[in-house]
Amino acid sequence: MASGQNPKLVAGNWKMNGTRSFLDMVAELRVGAAGGIADTDLLVCPPATLLAAVATALEGSSIGAGGQDCHAKESGAFTGDVSAEMIADCGATHVIVGHSERRQYHGEDDAAVAAKMQAAHRAGLVAIACVGETQDQREAGKALDVVRKQVAALLDDSVTGANTCIAYEPVWAIGTGLTPTVADVAEMHTAIRETIAATIGADEAAQVRLLYGGSVKPANARELMAATDVDGALVGGASLVAADFLAIARACRA
Template sequence: MAAASSLVPQFSGLAVARERAPSLSSILFFHDASSQRRPFSTRRAPRGVVAMAGTGKFFVGGNWKCNGMKDSISKLVADLNDAKMENDVDVAVAPPFIYIDQVNNSLTDRIDISAQNCWVGKGGAFTGEISAEQLIDMGCKWVILGHSERRHIIGEDDQFIGKKAAYALSQNLKVIACIGEKLEEREAGKTFEVCFQQMQAFADSITSWENVVIAYEPVWAIGTGKVATPEQAQEVHVAVRDWLKKNISAEVASSTRIIYGGSVNGSNCSELAKQEDIDGFLVGGASLKGPEFATIVNSVTSKKVAV
């Protein structure tokens, strides 16, 4: 019993967080394909050539989630291998665990392999978990941590996710660190509060940000077809970059890439990419379509177009 009880602190992050009650709040600004964008105050990008606020390379990740079978994944990999992608973009895809080896053995070296999750420490008697060491052994270079589906469906809390990130980084696995607010939190005007709290949990555990990409994914926009307007996304991205500057360092704020996720597709990626502080995308459903995913990767060209 003593041995079993010693493991309890490791699992303390798995308690399901209480839902925050909706309250009277500011209007939720979002749009879908049929709605008109509404103005949202934010720092405007300068006229002329659109530049990235950070110094990092544009990054696009594809999160396949719990989708695909052997045949459909083979078709997707073939489409990705045939796709023409801009060179000045880092690209990674995250297949389900059981297909990582299949994808790694057949996908072009142009695209890195990411996992969708990993365990908080070294492997052992943790049924159903996958360790960072095992992911490295399978050829993974990245892992997605803190995704809202892990936070709000599985129940992982901020501190548990931060510890996961620290351990993955210690094993030379790069981290896509996800943050984002729920619908009621945005309605209550708590977007920054929630995102900064999640950022703080990463900062409490991470000692080096060199191999971290931050993915801002508003929960209300994931898989719903509702997309944050470019102005909305930019406002949060610039706020997160400012948070990094004030709480970590100006160098980290400049070098850390902050990407957007939430119903990104081939139709809306170019306008989002034009925003100065959007350094790329974490793509869900559209990443299951090779040609469309390539279009999103190639939206980096929007950074070079005059506004």
Template sequence: MTPNIKPLIAGNWKMHGTSASLSSLEAMATGFAEAASDADGVICVPATLLERAAGVVEGSSLQVGGQDCHPAEKGAHTGDISPEMLSDCGAIYVIVGHSERRADHGESDGVVADKAKAAWRAGLIAIICIGETEAQRKAGETFNVLEEQMAGSVPAGASATNTVIAYEPVWAIGTGLTPEIADIEAAHAHIRQHLRKQLGAETADSMRLLYGGSVKPGNAGDILSVENVDGALIGGASLKAEDYLGIVGSVG
């Protein structure tokens, strides 16, 4: 953790969840404050659930967010959703640049940056995802990849109030594999240092840096104790209240 930065435990339900899943969200909202009074929490649900999810968490310490957005406010973009629409449904955050969007939809760093700026336009906090593939890691290119992604995906104007950076090694997402703690520490230190050059020390030193990639209750404590790790972006473990709250309880 970084002193004076309130950690964020973010869940990403991806393409999971129907009306029946809202009972799990309700359990998360009920248990969140008890599990960790010194952390923020958000669950990024499918757009089909967002408005109802916002109603479920209303009055609790938990917030909801979207998983993606189109850069435009409105227009002829069938099937897309604007950040203004997400905000209208009750979203506080939106994930942009997740590796699955980059890979499955060919999203470039420039597109991710445009989406982040659009999120700010709508008053949302952008969770900008970065991370290397297994091939890039084995080639020793991790730091170069992270620098390139930050330079291209994190727009000027990014601040601790409108942006969160999530480091997710692509090879660790949903695989059960996690980097060594020393590797996580080195990557997050490098990200912080690069952001100092890109955004200035004051902004970089107050921005939340999340780790994502097979985070679960059993390893969350070790990961969240790492310097410059200011929370987690969680996939599968955020689908079950017991697992999500177990990770939240590791804060501290």
């Protein structure tokens, strides 16, 4: 099943990195992406402390801003949490939900991630929902089944190509320098799109952008972005260096 005609999306997840000094790097990104990068949308997802400042710094540019996580509720007694509405109020257009680090370190299960994705939709944000298998699951031959189950748990009839991206992140590849083969990535992305199509139909599923995440860097981006059913990248460490992030974005059109 072919993907839709949307531009590729390259999203940078800064994780727990960045102080106001990073606004200099944001300015560098803005200059580097001036006029846009053909057939590629750019997004940076700084920590919550910087989100409003980054969104303001990027106003009028071709780069969007997104959050790294949100609470499922709109408001309430949830000390330290941030709602999807608060993220939107900062000027963001997207929010990451269900990153493997949230699942691993904060005990988020598929139901919690689905609730956060619905919260993102409620607030008018595009949800970037993360799925992926561990090394043990891959070695046991369960990778496809694990990821199909994760994807299916997120889906309802509110999901569209306009409000949802799915990011496939093999957990064992995040921050390790390891990557699956291009054939492995293509196989997984095709399985993800088929799973989405089973719920919302093939035409709408073709519009859902499927991102690959897991040690994406300038050296491997071109090959990964050319794989079947890969509609962009969720970039970790390389998104903290303006030149590397822009090089990955340019690799999408090569």
